[in-house]
Amino acid sequence: MAITLAQALNTALHDAMADDDRVVVFGEDVGTLGGVFRITDKLQQRFGEGRCFDTPLAESGIVGTAIGMALYGYKPVVEMQFDGFTYPAYEQIVSHLAKMRNRSRGTVQLPVVVRIPFGGGIGAVEHHSESPENYFAHTAGLKVVAPGTPADAYSLLRESIASPDPVIFFEPKRRYWLKEEADLPVRTEPIGRAVVRRQGTTATLYAYGPMVRTCLEAAQAAEAEGWDLEVVDLRSLNPLDTDTIVASAQKTGHALVVHEAQVFAGFGAEVAATVTERAFYSLEAPVLRVGGFDIPYPPAKLEEFFLPDVDRILDAVERSLAFS
Amino acid sequence: MGIDADPSDLLPSAEPVRLLDETGTLREVDGFPLDLKEDDHRALYRWMVLSRRVDRQAINLQRQGQLGVYASLLGQEAAQVGSAYVLAEQDWAFPSYREMGVALVRGVDPASTLHLFRGTWFADYDPHRHNFGLPSIPIGTQALHAAGYAMAAKLDGRDLVTVAYFGDGATSEGDPHEAMNFAAVYDAACVFFVQNNQYAISVPLSKQTKAPTIAHKAIGYGMPGYRVDGNDVLATCAVMRKAVDRARNGGGPSLVEAVTYRMESHTTADDAARYRTDEELAQWRRRDPIARFEAFLNAEGLLDDRLREEIDAEAERLATRMREAVYDAPHGDPMELFDHVYVDPPARFAEQRDLLRRELGEGGAPATPAGGEREAS
Numbered sequence: 001m002a003i004t005l006a007q008a009l010n011t012a013l014h015d016a017m018a019d020d021d022r023v024v025v026f027g028e029d030v031g032t033l034g035g036v037f038r039i040t041d042k043l044q045q046r047f048g049e050g051r052c053f054d055t056p057l058a059e060s061g062i063v064g065t066a067i068g069m070a071l072y073g074y075k076p077v078v079e080m081q082f083d084g085f086t087y088p089a090y091e092q093i094v095s096h097l098a099k100m101r102n103r104s105r106g107t108v109q110l111p112v113v114v115r116i117p118f119g120g121g122i123g124a125v126e127h128h129s130e131s132p133e134n135y136f137a138h139t140a141g142l143k144v145v146a147p148g149t150p151a152d153a154y155s156l157l158r159e160s161i162a163s164p165d166p167v168i169f170f171e172p173k174r175r176y177w178l179k180e181e182a183d184l185p186v187r188t189e190p191i192g193r194a195v196v197r198r199q200g201t202t203a204t205l206y207a208y209g210p211m212v213r214t215c216l217e218a219a220q221a222a223e224a225e226g227w228d229l230e231v232v233d234l235r236s237l238n239p240l241d242t243d244t245i246v247a248s249a250q251k252t253g254h255a256l257v258v259h260e261a262q263v264f265a266g267f268g269a270e271v272a273a274t275v276t277e278r279a280f281y282s283l284e285a286p287v288l289r290v291g292g293f294d295i296p297y298p299p300a301k302l303e304e305f306f307l308p309d310v311d312r313i314l315d316a317v318e319r320s321l322a323f324s
Numbered sequence: 325m326g327i328d329a330d331p332s333d334l335l336p337s338a339e340p341v342r343l344l345d346e347t348g349t350l351r352e353v354d355g356f357p358l359d360l361k362e363d364d365h366r367a368l369y370r371w372m373v374l375s376r377r378v379d380r381q382a383i384n385l386q387r388q389g390q391l392g393v394y395a396s397l398l399g400q401e402a403a404q405v406g407s408a409y410v411l412a413e414q415d416w417a418f419p420s421y422r423e424m425g426v427a428l429v430r431g432v433d434p435a436s437t438l439h440l441f442r443g444t445w446f447a448d449y450d451p452h453r454h455n456f457g458l459p460s461i462p463i464g465t466q467a468l469h470a471a472g473y474a475m476a477a478k479l480d481g482r483d484l485v486t487v488a489y490f491g492d493g494a495t496s497e498g499d500p501h502e503a504m505n506f507a508a509v510y511d512a513a514c515v516f517f518v519q520n521n522q523y524a525i526s527v528p529l530s531k532q533t534k535a536p537t538i539a540h541k542a543i544g545y546g547m548p549g550y551r552v553d554g555n556d557v558l559a560t561c562a563v564m565r566k567a568v569d570r571a572r573n574g575g576g577p578s579l580v581e582a583v584t585y586r587m588e589s590h591t592t593a594d595d596a597a598r599y600r601t602d603e604e605l606a607q608w609r610r611r612d613p614i615a616r617f618e619a620f621l622n623a624e625g626l627l628d629d630r631l632r633e634e635i636d637a638e639a640e641r642l643a644t645r646m647r648e649a650v651y652d653a654p655h656g657d658p659m660e661l662f663d664h665v666y667v668d669p670p671a672r673f674a675e676q677r678d679l680l681r682r683e684l685g686e687g688g689a690p691a692t693p694a695g696g697e698r699e700a701s
Contacts, residue, residue: 024479050479056509061468061502068472071451072480088498095462096469103446103458106664141665164667192670239670 001183006176008150009039009115011184012157013077017047020075023161025052027062027079027115036081037117037176059089063114067096070110077161083118084127084297090135097166098141112166113157118146119210119260120307121174123300130297131261133209136168137237137270144237145191146170148212150180152235155188163191172210194241196248200230203254203317206245206271208234211258211308218313227317237267245271246278253284254320258308263291285323290316336539336551340583343559346611348619356562365626368409368557370635372401372614375425377639378434381646382424382441386592390650391441395422399555399587402613403519405429406560407487407582410568416486418457418470422519423489430456434642435649444656463524464494467503467516474512474577485513485571493524495541496532504579508545513571515564516579519554521586526599542579554582555613558620585611658684 003011017023025043027035031054034041043052055062059080066076080086086093093114100108120129137144143165147153153171160167189195197212198219205215212233219229232248234240249255255275257268268289275287290308298306341356352358360368379397386394397404404425408417417426427437432454439445440459447458460466470488477484494500495518507514518538522529535541542549548570552563560582567578585608589596621627658680662673 056502056505058502058505060499061471061506064465064468064499064503065472065475065506068469068474068486069476069479070472071457071469072473072476074476074479091462092465092468092499096460096465100458101666102664104451104664105445105448107450107452108458109667143666239672242671 002179002181003150003184004176005147005150005153005172005178006037006039008154008182008184009157009171010041012154012161013040013043014046015185016077016158016161017043017051021051022073023051023075023077024069025077025079026055026066028055028057028081030054030079035079037173039115039171040079059085059087060092063089063092063097063112066112066114067092067100067110070112071108075111075161077113077115080114080116082128083116083130083132086116086132089114093136093142093168094139098139101165102141109164110166111164113160113163113169114167115169115171117173117176118170119172119174120297120303121210123303125300126297129303131259131292133168133170133237134261134265134267137267141166142238143167143191144170145235146172146209146237147235148172148175148207148209148233150178151182151186151188152233154182154184155186156191156235158185159191167191170209174210175213178213189235191236192239192241194235194244195233196230196244197233198229198231200228201252202227202229203256203320204230204232204248204252205313206232206234206255206257207259208237209259211260214309215258215313218310218317221310222314222317225314227321229317234271240270240274242274242278245274249275249279250282253282253324254317255279255283255287256290256313256316256320257287258290258313260292260307262294263289264294266291285320288316288320331543334543334546334548336537336542336549336581340551340553341559341563342553342556343562344556344616344620346616348616348623350558350620353559353562356559356566358558358562359565360558360561362626364409365621365624366631368405368561369614369617369621369627370638371405371409371425371429372557372617373635374639374642375401375405375428376614377643378428378646379424381643382434382438383588383592385438385647385650386441391438391592392443393591393593394441395591396586396588397422397424399585399608399613400519400521401425402557402560402617403554403582403584406557407489407517407564407580410561410564411485411487414455414482414484415568416455416457416470416473416484417489418466418473418486419459419489420463420466420491420494421459421461422491423459426489427456430454432456433645435646438646438650442650444653464490464497464500466490467494467500468506471503471507471512471514471577474507474514474571475510478510478512483572485515485568487515487517487568489517489519491524492518492520492522492529492532492538493527494518495538504542504545504547504577507577508547511574511576513574514577515567515571516577517564518579518581519584520581521584523586523590523596523599525590525594537581539579539581545577545579547577547579549579549581551581551583554584555611555616557613557617
């Protein structure tokens with residue numbers, strides 16, 4: 001059955017709450033409204049106000065109380081309404097959610113999932129289109145997950161909720177309406193495994209979240225040039241599946257990493273370093289990064305000039321191939 | 325929208341609630357009944373004396389180079405012991421880094437709290453065993469954990485109260501504000517206990533807030549604010565008893581401001597002489613919480629030499645245990661640094677462990693060859 005990525009996430013929450021009554025969902029507008037993107041639709045009607053509730057408008061409060069509830073024994077799944085509103089919660093995430101298990105010598109576990117709709121492409125106002133994933137990928141103690149397909153959205157969210165470690169779960173908001181075949185409940189590859197979405201031989205495109213679809217479109221367009229591109233969906237930034245990353249680079253010899261986030265000190269640098277360290281002798285070109293410019297996210301009418309698209313990706317592929 | 329009750333009921337009394345004056349004479353105050361028996365009085369005294377001894381031992385260990393730094397509670401014994409004493413076993417306390425007295429009352433071995441200050445780990449007690457959270461250093465952040473824990477207990481139908489411990493400086497931060505708001509909105513059984521010790525390192529309360537008192541802030545959250553003489557252990561017990569009972573009976577959160585004074589510097593790394601006067605110190609020395617309570621106990625005939633000697637001997641035993649636990653104790657196993665970060669660590673941890681093991685001269689696997697295999701050319 002064809003379902004949207006948003007439906008897959010909503011079903012994952014319904015199923016997780018039905019399976020485990022310690023799972024609680026809270027955040028801004030997640031109860032009565034069902035979330036501004038309807039990802040938490042009908043959870044409150046089905047499971048009651050105790051297990052799915054609206055909070056005061058305070059992101060640090062949401063994550064900080066989630067930590068307290070997790071200490072008690074619940075499994076909170078909290079929503080940051082938009083990427084750009086995550087920052088008030090940054091201290092609770094970095095200083096406590098990520099560190100408390102280590103601080104306690106393992107006596108405390110915090111099975112909290114922080115859901116963050118991220119990325120642009122929906123014509124939103126300022127602060128609603130950001131890609132802050134690298135702040136969290138850089139933080140020891142967190143897992144950072146970013147699905148790009150409906151099936152992965154379901155499976156990775158279920159696995160994140162079951163995880164004893166805290167997970168920052170990035171949802172590609174411009175792909176909420178992406179529809180694909182998936183029979184729920186579906187179990188895809190686990191967190192920490194990358195998946196080759198398209199086999200190819202000419203060059204590898206690494207992507208996650210919203211850019212997986214864009215890279216597949218680029219690969220299709222590249223056929224006209226006679227290029228056979230491989231697309232690797234990273235799915236999880238931490239842990240990172242270096243084996244799959246390296247194997248693909250060894251196979252194609254040309255590696256490009258694509259994300260919406262600003263390139264400078266972005267996650268692409270980590271992938272580039274990984275490929276360079278482990279597949280150096282297989283490379284026929286330096287690893288190239290394709291992403292947003294190193295500027296604040298632009299206003300809606302100009303975002304198309306900021307976001308990587310098929311043209312920017314294929315331009316980079318051409319530069320890579322020019323080395324060999 | 326109208327106002328149901330007279331909101332002025334939420335305001336604190338004009339003066340801090342005080343039951344013992346500076347000479348140790350007891351005067352009961354309406355609305356804050358004392359439910360303490362003679363044994364409770366002796367127990368409060370014992371905890372305060374132990375807290376002071378443990379605190380002095382930690383300061384000495386720092387001066388001897390055994391601890392890197394230490395944050396003293398000297399002067400705040402009544403506030404800490406009195407507030408913790410009224411808690412039931414199932415209740416939880418969420419401390420900052422200056423709560424050695426609360427830790428003691430919760431049954432935490434003081435030696436196990438010294439890792440933080442010695443730099444050998446961050447804590448070495450199980451929070452779930454003592455219902456005492458880990459020390460929280462980012463100011464006021466633990467208040468949200470206390471609120472969340474109380475929200476969880478309510479959802480689970482448990483009779484349980486949490487206490488968030490923080491200081492006057494923390495009231496300027498966002499998290500205690502969000503915590504008080506959350507707790508009030510959800511009627512969570514959480515008491516916010518502020519030890520107003522007058523200074524946030526060097527910055528006095530007058531530069532933290534224009535509110536008439538910290539306790540006045542409670543009305544903004546729709547919860548009662550109480551102000552208590554934090555150097556009066558009986559008053560602290562009485563006020564906290566009221567706040568805790570209220571929370572336990574479903575009445576929701578409240579804010580208690582204990583007016584006290586940090587007799588030592590912020591930490592052993594600080595020099596309070598740069599920002600406080602001798603006159604001010606002398607004034608607060610006259611309000612010493614232990615001397616005041618001792619005067620009361622003596623007048624009541626509750627403290628004899630034998631009990632005093634017993635408590636002093638116990639304090640010495642505790643101090644000895646702290647010294648023995650710390651003196652020349654190993655700095656910990658560097659390999660443990662990887663052990664607790666994740667339940668399910670990323671694969672690269674294995675490589676980094678190997679790297680550290682090699683640096684330690686303990687063998688370990690050779691480094692991954694850079695760049696993979698070089699192809700024959």
